[in-house]
Amino acid sequence: MAEPIVRVQNVSKVYRRDSLQIPVLQNLSLDVPEGEFLALMGPSGSGKTTLLNLIAGIDKPTQGSITIGGTDIATLSESALAGWRAQHVGFVFQFYNLLPVLTAFENVELPLLLTPLSKKERREHVETALGVVGLSDRMKHYPKQLSGGQEQRVAIARAIVTDPTLIVADEPTGDLDRKSAEEVLALMEQLNSEFKKTIIMVTHDPQAAAKAHKERHLDKGELK
């Protein structure tokens, strides 16, 4: 059997607030095979976003190891982790998190500024990514000139433009109307089926989770 692309082993996460210790994840293990589309579900405060943040390398576990594509990211330094994220992870946030002063094209181009690609190569990549999400005609639009669904599609284009190993999405449809949410989910399905992208999506929406190949439920820091 092939090695999973994401391996979470015995991970615990405890947040400290003053003298208070708040355990969020407890001795949790999870394997995600390459090409998987996984939905993490659970009630508020169950730890699903924390788990996603740990897998995405924007937070560190209190104990345990997280191996992505053979790299134990829990041992990487902050700067090494930043470089690793730029290369291996595409992020889709609930509130899109586009930079309002940049056009759709420039927002998608952002992660490529950290690569050695030439301007011409960057342009090609950005145009391809925006083409995949169906926004080739909105390249010069600023976020405030786009609908919520279009903003999220630009965010998805930004997530895929570097051709990352893994796409993590935190409530990607949480701020969208049903129609826009369907479009975004269809796009994510397409990324998974057509481009073979491994996707981990946090959601509390059962209809969104139904689009994934697999659902895992978190409750009180434990995977069910």
Next chain:
Amino acid sequence: MKIIKLMFRNIFRHKLRAILTMLGVAVAVMAFGLLRTIIATWNSGSSNAAPDRLVTRDKASFVLSIPLADMQQIEHVPGVKEVSYMNWFGGVYIDQQHFFPRMACSTNIWDAYPEYVVPPDQLKAYNDDRHGCIIGRKLVEKYGFKIGDIIQLAGDIYPGQWQFVVRGIYTGNKPTIDETAMYFHWEYLNEYLEKNNPSHANNVGWYVVKIANPSNAAQVSAEVDGLFENSSAETKTETEKAFQAEFVAMYGAIITGLQIVSYVIIGIIFLVLANTMVMTARERIREYAVLKTLGFTTAHLATLIAGESLSIALLGGAIGIILTFPICAGFGKAFADFFPLMVMEPMTFILAGGLAVLVGILAAIFPIERVMNMKIIDGLRQVG
């Protein structure tokens, strides 16, 4: 799209705030430049002093005069080339508001001050007329005097109505030379004193002693003062620079005050810019967290923040420096009697530009420190 482009877009994100902050920096730099220029102008007298000129005056006070008879003795001191003399005249032209320096002087004073240039024919006409006077070019510009005009002064130190015929107009051989003074024959003044106040006749205000070798200034000064030691009019001889510096020192507290205020202004604008940058960073903390998430390092973000702060400071500083020229010129015009020539030193502008850069860098420290210590997950939770 480069980071630098993002930086410039960020600067003008809140146009009004950015423009007001830049104008704040501009006004502060301009005020700094104006104050430093006033100080430089104030000090410019001593910077024009020649190293080969000594000034001999009464030891007790500058306002006391010393005997004309001392001149012969001073002339014989080894190392002395030539001795000339002057008296402060005072007087009122039109009213007290129309002040300009007026001095009675020996005929050879023009040899001692080669930087005051008088056309030879005018100097001859002046020497031939005991009531003649030579005035600075700026007095001609201000009052429209011309050769042959009569200037009437009301005496205050030396009471009476005084009339002088303009026989010459001097110009400075460099821009820092004061061109607002009036010089006339000491003999004219002395004639008056012999008639009206004989006990004060045949005295001079101070001697200007030209020496052969500036490096012997201390020795010559000591020898001159030694001649009159224990006399009724002991003298104090010093270099012209030291003599003029004494005048400046009389206003030392004011000058020091101006210097402190000039730096306080820069300090205030630092706080204003720092506040702007802290506010800016707080508003964008989520965006910085997103950038960090995408793989941008703390160094990238520090460049973004410092670049923005520096750009505001530099743009504001440049506007301030440009504004300093007309402001100083206007100030000089408005107070031409006290500041005949505003001395705008290159160092003032180097300092102003340097301080603008420093303010820009320092103002970025607080937001950079905040972004450096920000955890991505905390930043992403921030509501902008």
